[in-house]
Amino acid sequence: MSFSIHLEDWRGWIAAEATPTPDPRHRISAQPGNDLPAMLRRRLDSAGRATCEILAALDPGSDFPLVHASRHGDTTRSLAMLEALQRGEPISPTHFSMSVHNALLGVHSIARQHHRPIQALGACGDEFDAILAEAKGYLVEGYQAVIAVFSECVLASAYHGCTEHPGIPCAVGLRLTLNTGQPLLSSDPAHPTHPTPLEVISWLNGDSPYLEGRRRWELGTT
Amino acid sequence: MSETHTTLSLELKHLLIETLELEDIAPGDIDPDAPLFGEGLGLDSIDALELGLALQKRFGIKLDAEAEETRRHFANLNALQALVEARRAN
Numbered sequence: 001m002s003f004s005i006h007l008e009d010w011r012g013w014i015a016a017e018a019t020p021t022p023d024p025r026h027r028i029s030a031q032p033g034n035d036l037p038a039m040l041r042r043r044l045d046s047a048g049r050a051t052c053e054i055l056a057a058l059d060p061g062s063d064f065p066l067v068h069a070s071r072h073g074d075t076t077r078s079l080a081m082l083e084a085l086q087r088g089e090p091i092s093p094t095h096f097s098m099s100v101h102n103a104l105l106g107v108h109s110i111a112r113q114h115h116r117p118i119q120a121l122g123a124c125g126d127e128f129d130a131i132l133a134e135a136k137g138y139l140v141e142g143y144q145a146v147i148a149v150f151s152e153c154v155l156a157s158a159y160h161g162c163t164e165h166p167g168i169p170c171a172v173g174l175r176l177t178l179n180t181g182q183p184l185l186s187s188d189p190a191h192p193t194h195p196t197p198l199e200v201i202s203w204l205n206g207d208s209p210y211l212e213g214r215r216r217w218e219l220g221t222t
Numbered sequence: 223m224s225e226t227h228t229t230l231s232l233e234l235k236h237l238l239i240e241t242l243e244l245e246d247i248a249p250g251d252i253d254p255d256a257p258l259f260g261e262g263l264g265l266d267s268i269d270a271l272e273l274g275l276a277l278q279k280r281f282g283i284k285l286d287a288e289a290e291e292t293r294r295h296f297a298n299l300n301a302l303q304a305l306v307e308a309r310r311a312n
Contacts, residue, residue, distance in 0.1 A: 042245050042246075043243070092275070
């Protein structure tokens with residue numbers, strides 16, 4: 001079955017000075033989050049703030065369903081809670097509430113009065129393919145566009161060397177449609193990999209001709 | 223106002239800022255008479271739970287999250303301070 005989906009626009013963010021830097025036309029603030037109300041912003045780390053800024057840039061009217069993927073989520077907070085439990089101490093209600101995978105989209109929906117469907121997922125390394133599949137579902141249901149964001153925050157040091165991680169906080173968001181923008185063409189991958197947001201940004205920048213996840217993805221011409 | 227009273231007021235302001243990660247708020251921004259929740263400082267229900275935990279850890283004060291009197295203790299900084307002065311265990 002053919003998998004027709006189009007890329008209308010995108011935004012990328014990488015913490016600090018790192019390569020690949022997103023193309024200037026697709027960058028957000030280096031220190032994102034200034035548009036968020038301070039009482040909501042305080043609950044988000046830098047990748048969370050970047051994700052919210054990307055969502056606002058690609059969906060300024062809060063019109064479209066949102067899909068957010070992170071392979072690892074906020075491991076720093078989750079591990080801190082596990083360590084507190086091990087010591088027999090009570091855990092922070094704030095950390096508990098923010099450790100659920102959909103907390104970030106929840107904060108965004110409050111900040112931007114977004115009332116469309118939202119969905120958070122983790123896919124063991126297959127996040128990029130997963131957000132496209134989920135976006136396609138919403139589009140087929142009749143939504144004009146879907147915003148799909150893939151982000152990773154700092155990985156707790158205890159996990160270093162135990163899992164794949166981009167090594168730096170980063171986020172990339174795509175506005176996807178059924179048939180406007182550049183077509184995303186898929187084929188069988190030569191070497192299926194687990195792309196992080198860094199590889200997605202690099203591919204969208206045009207630094208690499210294709211992106212290999214579960215499928216090989218290439219950008220067609222408009 | 224006694225020195226102890228002023229010191230405790232400042233300590234509670236720092237406790238609020240640190241515990242609730244109020245990164246844009248300085249101690250001088252917290253009006254002791256202004257509501258802590260909703261209007262005023264703008265804290266929410268998660269902050270209420272976090273504050274209850276902080277009072278337990280720092281001062282040994284245990285509050286019933288459902289009790290109406292807890293709502294009064296959390297009305298503003300002055301009410302919070304009166305609670306700590308009356309019931310602190312450490």
